[in-house]
Amino acid sequence: MKKILVADDNAVSRELIREVLEGADHEVIEASDGREALEKLREHQPDLAVLDIQMPVLDGIAVIQELRADPGFARLPVVALTAYAMQGDREKALALGFNAYITKPINIPQFRAQVAELLARSGG
């Protein structure tokens, strides 16, 4: 069982991801904006984070930049989640330090596989 932080301002989206991840026997910590995500990350030290890009207070971009600048979180696997599907966004997100990029609506089997792979790689 792994600890996973899910940050999304949309409660239904959070519930969907929680459902998928708990279905894979993981513990889910929720945050509804970027600042709360950073606080919960420091408090709970999860094994993986799923960040919505568009969030109030601090968006996912600001959060990943802060995380990658912090030695404690530099190697944390982080999945970007976005409802924007314009060209070039994926490349931008990966360049910023996200480990994976998923567009809404989520393809659940693919999301499961990516989370599993990222957790396996970060030290099984």
Place this chain on the structure above:
Amino acid sequence: MSLTPHENSDQTLWEVVEKLHAIVEASPLAIVSLDPKGQVRMWNRSAQRIFGWTEDEVMGRPLPTVPPDRQAEFGSMVQSQMEGRGWLSGFETIRIRKDGTRIEVSVWSAPLRDAKGEISGNISVIADITDRRRAEAEKAHLVAREQAARAEANIEKRYRELLEAAPDAILEVDSRGRIVLVNVQAEKIFGYSRAELIEKPVEFLIPDRFLSSHPADRQKYFAHPVRRPMGTGLDLSAKRADGTEFAVDVILSPYDAEGESGGRVICVVRDISERKLAEEQIQTLNYHLEQRNREVERANRLKDEFLASMSHELRTPLNAIIGFSDLLAEQGDFTTKQKRFIGHIRQGAGHLLDVINDILDLSKIESGHLELKHEDFDVAEATTEVLAAIRPMATTKNLQVMNSLSDGLSLYADRLRFKQILYNLLSNAIKFTPSGGRVSIETSQIRGDTCFCVADTGVGIPLEEHEVIFDRFRQVGITTKGVREGTGLGLAITKRLVEHHGGTIWVESEPGKGSRFYFSVPLQAGRGETEGKVEASQAPLILVVEDEGAAQELLVNHLEEAGYRTATANSGVEAIRQARELLPDAMTLDVLMPAKGGWDTLREMKRTPATAAIPVIIISVVEERKKGLALGAAEYLVKPVSKELLLEAIGRWTKTPARRTVESPE
């Protein structure tokens, strides 16, 4: 010359001789005779006058008048005459006088014979032509001088003409600022006659508002006169006779006139009022154009922003609908009815997602960002995939779907886009055909183009709507469900996709009689039937490295269906051994594997000369494209990989194999 009368001569003979003697002596031309030895025998008075020697000085002596440089010429002349030949007639040569001066002469000369016919010497008549020559030379000189003078006059006339014909006004101003010379163009642009301008101060032509400063400027210029070219950025104006102002460009060029201190200035003045006007018009036009461009840019940006936020706003709720219906469907404890309801929700949401993607797609096509990926593919196979996707719709409405495509038909086009075209036309046909009707696909060849037809027995389209149905957001009539379905973008996208392939799309239809939508796909120029295809035995060999059985099987299936030969490996160690032994044309590589992971395998492949050149296509669950490409991977695909993406990636690195004929399951 002296004649000694013969002892026995009679009186008459003596008289004749005397008469002859008088004639010879009176001759204005020199008459000289030489004996056979070349010594002077006759020397008349004119000879003495011309050459200066007296008869006594030359008689019985060789001729003294031949200059050294003419001795050879003279010798041969005398010799030939002594042999009875050698007439000279007006032969021009040089002789010398007693005082040493050289004169030009003209010589008539002939052999002289005695009574018995023997050669007794020669006789020459010599004219001094020095004066004539001098006169000729003088005349030539005079003619030349006259011609030179005429030419000089011509040049001056030409300069004058040049000055007057110059397209710019030219004025000469003296050191006191007075106009001393003007040309025709100056009269024309200022509106004064020459007489009105000469001797006037140059300020006469300057607008009043500059008058106070101009004399000072002029004096400053004369203090430091330099050549000032046109277009130096000064905004200059001049004043016409009628007081109106006009824009000018001015060149000033100082020069020193002879015998005048302080120098003069040549002013070349060009009327640029028309150019100024045109410049102003261009500026205004540019300004408007810029404004319009800015508006277009703004509108485009707004459109992009709108599309992005629309996509976002719709995807968020769709995420919940699709996600939760998928989760529900995974939980098995539902009644058949409930399962069907969940299916409807999932299908409706899927359709909505298609609509969103349609709009983004059309926007991409219209902004010119669409790139077609051409390949050879089997039409029957692609059509079967489309039919499988639309069959549920047809079944729900109890429609019969007929596929009359001939087997073995192959196209060179973008396979995905071809399927999209077919899907759009078929789903339209189903939407507009009442229950129990029929939808069919047919194909034909027209002048080398492959022509497809999607026909239905639906509501039909009135003639006046045949064009506009291909416009965006144009829907004609209502579907059989009694409501408008979709976004009205399907045909607009379809038309643009067909046209991107170089084909055309049109419809034949009448209300109540169904519709027939046609589209053509041209044969690609320069593509032969056999190009790019290889025999099955030589088909490229792909090594599939994947430890998970199901995934491995799927990859192998995709590749073999496309005509590739395959080999498999279940671990990194095995992969390296196989790669060395088989030397495959390409290799797919999973990253997460037991006994040497994908990254280590890739590193070792690239380090080993025998396998370094084999293209490696990484297939991973994790997006680490940069790392993969940095380690030498040819392609990087993220799982789950569609068949299209896989074949496309493999196709970029290998030859296209001959595709297997796929039986139509229709």
